[in-house]
Amino acid sequence: xxxxxxxxxxxxxxxxxxxxxxxxxxxxxxxxxxxYHLNIGQPDIKTSPDMIEAYHNIPPVIExxxxxxxxxxxxxxxxxxxxxxxxxxESNIFITTGGSEAIxxxxxxxxxxxxxxxxxxxFYTNYNGFAVMAGVKVVPITTNIDNGFDLPSxxxxxxxxxxxxxxxxxxxPGNPTGAVFSRERLQELVDFARKHNLYIISDEVxxxxxxxxxxxxxxxxxxxxxxxxxxxxxxxxxSACGSRIGNIVTRNKELLAxxxxxxQARLCPPSVDQQAAEAAVDTxxxxxxxVITEYTxxxxxxxxxxxxxxxxTVPMPKGAFYMVVGLPVDDADDxxxxxxxxxxHNNETAMVAPASGxxxxxxxxxxxxxxxxxxxxxxxxKAVNIIRLGLEEYKNR
Amino acid sequence: xxxxxxxxxxxxxxxxxxxxxxxxxxxxxxxxxxxYHLNIGQPDIKTSPDMIEAYHNIPPVIExxxxxxxxxxxxxxxxxxxxxxxxxxESNIFITTGGSEAIxxxxxxxxxxxxxxxxxxxFYTNYNGFAVMAGVKVVPITTNIDNGFDLPSxxxxxxxxxxxxxxxxxxxPGNPTGAVFSRERLQELVDFARKHNLYIISDEVxxxxxxxxxxxxxxxxxxxxxxxxxxxxxxxxxSACGSRIGNIVTRNKELLAxxxxxxQARLCPPSVDQQAAEAAVDTxxxxxxxVITEYTxxxxxxxxxxxxxxxxTVPMPKGAFYMVVGLPVDDADDxxxxxxxxxxHNNETAMVAPASGxxxxxxxxxxxxxxxxxxxxxxxxKAVNIIRLGLEEYKNR
Numbered sequence: 001x002x003x004x005x006x007x008x009x010x011x012x013x014x015x016x017x018x019x020x021x022x023x024x025x026x027x028x029x030x031x032x033x034x035x036y037h038l039n040i041g042q043p044d045i046k047t048s049p050d051m052i053e054a055y056h057n058i059p060p061v062i063e064x065x066x067x068x069x070x071x072x073x074x075x076x077x078x079x080x081x082x083x084x085x086x087x088x089x090e091s092n093i094f095i096t097t098g099g100s101e102a103i104x105x106x107x108x109x110x111x112x113x114x115x116x117x118x119x120x121x122x123f124y125t126n127y128n129g130f131a132v133m134a135g136v137k138v139v140p141i142t143t144n145i146d147n148g149f150d151l152p153s154x155x156x157x158x159x160x161x162x163x164x165x166x167x168x169x170x171x172x173p174g175n176p177t178g179a180v181f182s183r184e185r186l187q188e189l190v191d192f193a194r195k196h197n198l199y200i201i202s203d204e205v206x207x208x209x210x211x212x213x214x215x216x217x218x219x220x221x222x223x224x225x226x227x228x229x230x231x232x233x234x235x236x237x238x239s240a241c242g243s244r245i246g247n248i249v250t251r252n253k254e255l256l257a258x259x260x261x262x263x264q265a266r267l268c269p270p271s272v273d274q275q276a277a278e279a280a281v282d283t284x285x286x287x288x289x290x291v292i293t294e295y296t297x298x299x300x301x302x303x304x305x306x307x308x309x310x311x312x313t314v315p316m317p318k319g320a321f322y323m324v325v326g327l328p329v330d331d332a333d334d335x336x337x338x339x340x341x342x343x344x345h346n347n348e349t350a351m352v353a354p355a356s357g358x359x360x361x362x363x364x365x366x367x368x369x370x371x372x373x374x375x376x377x378x379x380x381x382k383a384v385n386i387i388r389l390g391l392e393e394y395k396n397r
Numbered sequence: 398x399x400x401x402x403x404x405x406x407x408x409x410x411x412x413x414x415x416x417x418x419x420x421x422x423x424x425x426x427x428x429x430x431x432x433y434h435l436n437i438g439q440p441d442i443k444t445s446p447d448m449i450e451a452y453h454n455i456p457p458v459i460e461x462x463x464x465x466x467x468x469x470x471x472x473x474x475x476x477x478x479x480x481x482x483x484x485x486x487e488s489n490i491f492i493t494t495g496g497s498e499a500i501x502x503x504x505x506x507x508x509x510x511x512x513x514x515x516x517x518x519x520f521y522t523n524y525n526g527f528a529v530m531a532g533v534k535v536v537p538i539t540t541n542i543d544n545g546f547d548l549p550s551x552x553x554x555x556x557x558x559x560x561x562x563x564x565x566x567x568x569x570p571g572n573p574t575g576a577v578f579s580r581e582r583l584q585e586l587v588d589f590a591r592k593h594n595l596y597i598i599s600d601e602v603x604x605x606x607x608x609x610x611x612x613x614x615x616x617x618x619x620x621x622x623x624x625x626x627x628x629x630x631x632x633x634x635x636s637a638c639g640s641r642i643g644n645i646v647t648r649n650k651e652l653l654a655x656x657x658x659x660x661q662a663r664l665c666p667p668s669v670d671q672q673a674a675e676a677a678v679d680t681x682x683x684x685x686x687x688v689i690t691e692y693t694x695x696x697x698x699x700x701x702x703x704x705x706x707x708x709x710t711v712p713m714p715k716g717a718f719y720m721v722v723g724l725p726v727d728d729a730d731d732x733x734x735x736x737x738x739x740x741x742h743n744n745e746t747a748m749v750a751p752a753s754g755x756x757x758x759x760x761x762x763x764x765x766x767x768x769x770x771x772x773x774x775x776x777x778x779k780a781v782n783i784i785r786l787g788l789e790e791y792k793n794r
Contacts, residue, residue, distance in 0.1 A: 004594045004623050005563075006655055008509035016464075016661040047459045055669060058452045062444045062639040097494050097641065100663035112405035113510065113532055129662025135510055135532050166402075197401045226401050242459040242668025244494065258403055264413040265526025266497040270667045271639025272452060 013132045017125060017357025024340035025351050035340070036350040036375060036383035041175065041236075043321065043374045045291055048238035054279030058272060065271045067263040069095020069247065073278040077247065080281045084207065086219045086230075092249050094259055097269045099205050099233035099246035100126065106229050106248060107134035107167075109258040110199045115166040117201075120152055122324060122358030122365055124175045124203070139165070140360035145326055145368065148315035149177035151185045154192050167199040173206040173215050176358050176370040177324050178299075178317020183216045190221045190228075198227065205233040205246070206320040208288055211296050213318050225251040238280045239291075245269060245277040295321055298373040298380055305384035306371070309391065323371050324355050328391065332356065332369050335394055342397075343390045350383040350390070410529045414522060414754025421737035422748050432737070433747040433772060433780035438572065438633075440718065440771045442688055445635035451676035455669060462668045464660040466492020466644065470675040474644065477678045481604065483616045483627075489646050491656050494666045496602050496630035496643035497523065503626050503645060504531035504564075506655040507596045512563040514598075517549055519721060519755030519762055521572045521600070536562070537757035542723055542765065545712035546574035548582045551589050564596040570603040570612050573755050573767040574721050575696075575714020580613045587618045587625075595624065602630040602643070603717040605685055608693050610715050622648040635677045636688075642666060642674040692718055695770040695777055702781035703768070706788065720768050721752050725788065729753065729766050732791055739794075740787045747780040747787070 018039055025035050068074070074090040081088055096102040111117060113135035119127055121140040131138045139160050143149040157168070168189065173180045193200050202218035218228045233246035250256060299317060306314045311328030329335045333354040343349050355368035373380055415436055422432050465471070471487040478485055493499040508514060510532035516524055518537040528535045536557050540546040554565070565586065570577045590597050599615035615625045630643035647653060696714060703711045708725030726732045730751040740746050752765035770777055 002594050004596070004649075006651055007506050007512075009505060010655045010658075013655065013658045015658055019661065042461050044458065046457050051459075052455050052457070055455045056453050058449050060443050060449070061441065062448075062637045064439050064638040097498075097667070098664060101494075104663070108406060108530060109404050115404075126662045126664075129659065133505060133530075133659065133662070197399050199401070240459045241461040242665065244665070244667040252401075254403055258407045258410065261407075261410045261412055262526065262530065264416065265523045265530070266501075267495065267523075268639065268641070270494070270641040270670055273667050273669065 009132055014125070014128055018353050021336055021340060021351065024337055028340050028349060032347065033344060034348040036348065036379055036386065038371045038373070038375065038383050039351045039353040041322070041372050041374065042241060043236070043239050044376070045239040045294070047240045048280045048283040048287055050283045051238050051240055051243070051276045051280035054276040055272065057275070062271055065268040065274060067268050068260055069093070069269060070271070070274045070278070073274050076278045076281045081249070084217070086217050086249070088219065088249055088251065092251050092256070094248040094256060094263065095269050095274060096246045096248060098235065098244040099203065099231050100130070102231045102233070102246045102248045103127070103130045103201070103203065104133055105259045105262050106201050106231065107131065107136055108262055109255055110201070110229070111136045111166045114164065116162060116164045117167045117169055118157060118160050118165060119169045119360070121360050122149070122176055122355055123169070123360070124171055125357050127169060128360065137164070138360055142359070142361060142364060143177070145313055145315055145324060148318070149174065149179040149324065151181050151189060154188050157189070157192055161196060165196070165198060167201055168193060169201045169203065171203040173210055173319025175206065175320050176322045176355065178320050178322050180210055180213055180215050180318040186216055186218070187221065190224050193227055194224060199229055200227055201229045201231060203231040205231065205236055208237050209292070209295060209321055210319040211292070211299055215319060219249060229255065234277045234280060238283060240280070243273040243276060245273050295373070297377055298375070301377045301380050302371060302373040302384065305381055309388045321373050323373070324368050325371055326368050329367055329394065332367055335390070336369060338394060339386070339390050343386070343393060345386050345389050348382065348386060350386040352387070406529055411522070411525055415750045418733060418737060418748065421734055425737050425746060429744065430741060431745040433745065433776055433783065435768045435770070435772065435780050436748045436750040438719070438769050438771065439638060440633070440636050441773070442636040442691070444637045445677045445680040445684055447680045448635050448637055448640070448673045448677035451673040452669065454672070459668055462665040462671060464665050465657055466490070466666060467668070467671045467675070470671050473675045473678045478646070481614070483614050483646070485616065485646055485648065489648050489653070491645040491653060491660065492666050492671060493643045493645060495632065495641040496600065496628050497527070499628045499630070499643045499645045500524070500527045500598065500600065501530055502656045502659050503598050503628065504528065504533055505659055506652055507598070507626070508533045508563045511561065513559060513561045514564045514566055515554060515557050515562060516566045516757070518757050519546070519573055519752055520566070520757070521568055522754050524566060525757065534561070535757050539756070539758060539761060540574070542710055542712055542721060545715070546571065546576040546721065548578050548586060551585050554586070554589055558593060562593070562595060564598055565590060566598045566600065568600040570607055570716025572603065572717050573719045573750070573752065575717050575719050577607055577610050577612050577715035583613055583615070584618065587621050590624055591621060596626055597624055598626045598628060600628040602628065602633055605634050606689070606692060606718055607716040608689070608696055612716060616646060626652065631674045631677060635680060637673070637677070640670040640673060642670050692770070694774055695772070698774045698777050699768060699770040699781065702778055706785045718770050720770070721765050722768055723765050726764055726791065729764055732787070733766060735791060736783070736787050740783070740790060742783050742786050745779065745783060747783040749784070
């Protein structure tokens, strides 16, 4: 007779690794304990006021928009990109529902089922889910905490090449590492990808969040027009994660034509949110300078406080608002759970993301955690102090 | 050396069949010709005022919401479903970015790559695209214009069964046919699906749009809890197509757990639009009775006018706002193109959707078109008159 079954994708599709800790955080809160959330990428920064304002101007009929996104918004984005030295026109831009859909559509369009994408690890966990959706295989290359998770050498990439390799995904500035890749290292990767006919899919949603340096876009390399696909999003730039407006930028017209076919199937991205995103492009520079000043302080504070803990390894992050930190523990998953379930300091504790979830290679990152410095400085100090005291007690428990 | 290539999905992914006509419509408009759009499902009905109002109440930070959707919205939907005699709780509801994402996530979670889904044709074209995205195969069963595109007999379904058959997709009330399936016919299908361990994925986004009858939900059948998945959307109900808020409803907890994993990868549906959709549940009954009165008039007018044209076959549609119409032509694709490019009446013409695009079996529906009666009555009269005059001239051209 058989029985009703689920998709075989159930076996390869991971649950969110951070999610597994959520019940422990809920339990702590129910016991009246204050939990500092260093685990999530939800900034407390106010959404761009220009964007908020635009939500008040709603048409009488909220209609479908074009599948490739509203034209006036795409034109407005051209201006934005000009400001950050990326020279494209509106025909190069495809609007998506968040950066998530941008990556899914790119993988569906660039890779055939069963083909491979090389991704330096640790990487943004959800790339795994997108790969399952698109039926493609993630091939990780491990990067090193000791050089700040810089791009692996070309020989490393070469050693992962197979007849099925079709693309490389990078995240620059990087989540979860905070790494920002130099133009020189990127040029080497570009030359490699050109030689082997690979796409480079560059997730650049943290472009604005760099400290003491600037991020280089994959679209700024010459003679690489067909291979370069850039993933973007308004979520972090304007602190509007819930708006779910992202986009793809590429000069590869054939690829865009296929992406459009997938886009037509799902009709269009949200109309009102696009209108708000269009208004957000006029956000004054002062908004960003305030935000970057704030994040620079938070980064410096988190770095200073964490570095002072014996046995902790902290590469100075150059961008985004994350850092991967090595701890003097064997099992950071267990430590993170223990912090939530057993450790209290003045009736407070901290929640961190174990880094193992950001590695595709089993067993790696077991002594690392990811910190998102999205809290106020004083709270970062308190939260890191909890980690310090927690490590002592954990060692002696 | 090789070269950079696209995904093999490019060969099986269709362009929107209606889209192919778009350049001809643009050209006609540029020549100053008025085009009546009977081709699209974008209603001219005002969006629910309750929904519009809720867009004015924006939080200072537009944050990520839960991957399964905002709890208060899911609870509110439980009330809505109670009103339409569907008894579920919030744990059965998963919010998506439009009905589109709801179907994609359901196919990804219920079917393994390569498995088959049976769909009565003509069907909503985008089901093809969703199937490509999910890597599953559509197996069509042709329905008949002479019985109003009613559900095929169980023996027809039986003849399509293979070891890979995993689900049946129905659209009820139906796009593009306007068919509404009786409880008796659905019961037969339910019994068949239970016997063969198949999911029934029932797209019920046109629930409110029925005339002289009521739609039966797949969730209203007993002893079918695990197999039944309902697809829903706010797009048509509140005339808010651009809000992109849909949802899945199922009592199958294992399936929902896998859907949640895909949902976590894409983070969440748009937050502000969900807030608006929550407010929309309070839309007064008078809004719907006015809308249904208006659509009933439009349907009756379209039916009356089309029936009066010699050689035209028009089943009386019972729901949605579409009808598939048989024309006395060999090639409705050519006729639709010709109407836009060559035919003018008082400097006006009409755009219709050739029905061939709604059939998966090659060569079918060649003499059929789909009409969306989303125009004012007087415009429907004028547009159908253009079809009538066009058919005469086309025959004699």
